[in-house]
């Protein structure tokens with residue numbers, strides 16, 4: 042083991058954070074090599090001959106067409122390598138924004154966010170740090186399909202699904218306007234079962250992909266209390282909050298802040314990780330910028346610094362650093378006063394589409410023998426559960442032949458991205474889905 046890795050492990054073993062480190066997580070460190078020496082030279086050297094970049098007249102060389110296509114950025118904001126943990130101003134701005142958007146988050150409750158090239162990368166790095174082969178990570182079922190690729194395939198961990206919605210809860214069937222049949226009992230059982238091993242790892246994602254569900258305030262309180270119970274009972278609990286769709290809350294009954302806020306200050310044995318970014322929040326899907334923030338009552342500054350170095354080791358050894366112009370573009374976009382008005386307009390657009398879908402389904406329930414609407418109240422998506430032997434994939438393919446693109450998941454769920462449908466086209470899309478599902482069911486009856 043490298044002595045620098047050992048130093049970080051010693052710092053983390055003083056808190057419960059050390060409990061979660063995977064074997065890769067234990068080996069990772071941030072070398073005092075090129076990047077660290079260059080950062081030192083940048084502060085003090087008169088002539089800087091460190092990093093592998095080329096300068097003329099103290100400015101980085103830049104191709105003129107490239108400079109032309111980034112008219113709002115300086116050459117050093119386009120072609121110079123960004124620091125491994127991200128541009129300082131962007132990190133500070135994100136920290137301030139998290140405090141502003143989450144009323145119970147305080148400055149000292151969490152680390153300075155580390156910049157990663159998108160939320161996916163952040164999840165993958167946290168899995169590198171905290172998840173070993175054969176270890177269990179809990180997630181809502183259904184969940185974003187990339188979790189299985191990251192946790193099961195890359196890390197060889199066991200992704201255990203928790204049935205997100207209870208089919209047995211009275212009123213779950215075909216009550217499209219009713220929000221709130223979240224399966225808290227299944228979460229309780231899964232958390233208690235895992236807590237028996239002494240370690241719980243769970244990823245939470247609200248607003249949720251694929252269902253479009255966000256916890257009601259009462260449900261969030263119960264879930265936080267359950268996590269607290271696990272920690273009180275002696276288990277160490279790692280909670281990863283995948284906040285990809287943060288901010289897209291459409292109903293008063295739901296939480297409108299991240300669970301990371303209460304979790305970061307909950308208990309010495311709860312390690313909370315928030316992974317978020319402008320991808321969906323700021324409608325910049327291809328910009329590839331995300332953040333990882335860590336909060337725990339059991340961590341002090343030296344613990345946060347050790348985790349930051351571990352994360353920097355994961356970044357340095359994979360992509361080296363996140364994209365520089367993307368970080369400056371995100372920062373300048375946030376600082377531009379026009380952003381607020383644009384975001385409000387985009388939010389209203391998505392909210393209108395959400396309400397149109399809700400209203401259409403309320404007035405025109407799906408054919409209940411074959412389709413059941415999963416609860417949804419936020420985000421980009423809603424889902425139908427296919428019933429009575431109807432396969433989601435055969436439905437998807439039949440819809441595609443009629444010009445409607447949807448997503449089939451586990452051959453059980455049909456995900457519809459209402460965020461992407463023009464408002465006036467929503468009734469047509471849903472009528473075609475209903476009609477096609479009924480046709481396929483009728484065909485099945487004729488030729489079983």
Ligand SMILES: Cc1ncc(COP(=O)(O)O)c(C=O)c1O
Nearest residue numbers: 159160161185246250283285320
């Ligand atoms: C739940 C969830 N997490 C993370 C991501 C990935 O975000 P990014 O594009 O920033 O990697 C997505 C994108 O679809 C998502 O749905």
